[in-house]
Amino acid sequence: MGVADTQGLTMQYPRVRALDDLTLSVPEGITGVVGVNGAGKSTLIKVLLGLLHPTGGTVRVLGMDPTVQGAEVRALLGYMPEHDVLPGDVSAADFVMHMAMMSGLPRNAARERTSDVLRHVGLAEERHRPMGGYSTGMKQRAKLAQAIVHSPHLVLLDEPTNGLDPRARDDMLELIGRIGHDFGISVMVTSHLLGELERTVDHVIVINAGRLLRAERTQDLTHTTGNVLVEVLGPPGSDRRIGQALLDRGVHAWPVGDRIEVQVERPETLDLIRDLVADEGLGLVRLQEVHHSLEEVFAQGGGPQV
Numbered sequence: 065m066g067v068a069d070t071q072g073l074t075m076q077y078p079r080v081r082a083l084d085d086l087t088l089s090v091p092e093g094i095t096g097v098v099g100v101n102g103a104g105k106s107t108l109i110k111v112l113l114g115l116l117h118p119t120g121g122t123v124r125v126l127g128m129d130p131t132v133q134g135a136e137v138r139a140l141l142g143y144m145p146e147h148d149v150l151p152g153d154v155s156a157a158d159f160v161m162h163m164a165m166m167s168g169l170p171r172n173a174a175r176e177r178t179s180d181v182l183r184h185v186g187l188a189e190e191r192h193r194p195m196g197g198y199s200t201g202m203k204q205r206a207k208l209a210q211a212i213v214h215s216p217h218l219v220l221l222d223e224p225t226n227g228l229d230p231r232a233r234d235d236m237l238e239l240i241g242r243i244g245h246d247f248g249i250s251v252m253v254t255s256h257l258l259g260e261l262e263r264t265v266d267h268v269i270v271i272n273a274g275r276l277l278r279a280e281r282t283q284d285l286t287h288t289t290g291n292v293l294v295e296v297l298g299p300p301g302s303d304r305r306i307g308q309a310l311l312d313r314g315v316h317a318w319p320v321g322d323r324i325e326v327q328v329e330r331p332e333t334l335d336l337i338r339d340l341v342a343d344e345g346l347g348l349v350r351l352q353e354v355h356h357s358l359e360e361v362f363a364q365g366g367g368p369q370v
């Protein structure tokens with residue numbers, strides 16, 4: 065059993081079926097839930113929180129049923145909502161402390177945890193400024209801080225990278241990685257961009273129109289292809305010469321830009337590449353394993369272009 069599990073989960077709004085017979089398991093660690101806008105990610109989060117009651121199926125979160133034990137479940141969860149919900153005239157320090165006390169922490173513990181957590185998210189210096197003047201990245205970090213201040217077992221992050229520039233997005237993803245791997249808090253993070261989660265999440269769940277498309281460990285999805293990329297140093301055309309020499313010896317090879325991708329069916333192929341490069345009097349700059357990216361995997365699998 066995972067930290068969250070659903071079985072045949074269905075959420076029928078009056079006009080839209082947002083979740084459709086969805087069966088999935090969110091394991092411990094960091095899990096990315098990916099899907100285009102409207103796929104049902106936010107609805108799933110609200111069901112896990114016990115804020116929405118599904119119209120069909122069952123749901124368990126940390127061994128409990130949020131439809132009947134909502135308050136107990138929420139005491140062990142953290143939640144970062146998608147939209148800007150922060151009061152603009154309140155400082156991050158006051159807001160996060162307030163949320164910590166709402167979660168049941170005594171005043172002194174709440175103050176201590178607030179100061180720790182604001183330091184972790186990189187808001188230590190700005191913590192006494194009203195949040196209305198914060199950048200989008202700072203607001204996202206304040207929302208993240210309130211979600212983890214009470215040391216939840218599982219934190220649900222709804223599109224935490226939305227609206228961030230590339231640098232702020234990388235910072236946010238790094239922070240999420242630290243929360244999941246160093247703080248020991250399981251994380252479920254949603255995104256409509258598959259590629260951006262690839263380096264951060266341990267597991268990927270892809271949903272589309274409220275249905276499960278795929279659920280796998282990231283490393284199984286992005287596993288090595290058995291190919292290597294070869295980059296050589298020499299006069300123009302050297303790469304092609306090596307490629308042709310490999311083909312002449314029955315090794316499958318093809319150009320990728322100014323490098324050669326080689327199918328490695330036997331370990332001896334690597335020796336052959338090294339020997340050929342040396343025989344031609346060239347330098348071997350790089351011999352690199354080729355991994356699939358998640359985007360390639362889903363494009364090949366015929367999944368949606370998320």
Ligand SMILES: Nc1ncnc2c1ncn2[C@@H]1O[C@H](COP(=O)(O)OP(=O)(O)OP(=O)(O)O)[C@@H](O)[C@H]1O
Pocket residue numbers: 077078079080081082099100101102103104105106107108223
């Ligand atoms: N309260 C609601 N009442 C009626 N329909 C809703 C409600 N909330 C969501 N929907 C619809 O359910 C579907 C799934 O929405 P949801 O917000 O869960 O998707 P999402 O994957 O989180 O997308 P986004 O990132 O755009 O929020 C959409 O078609 C949406 O319009």
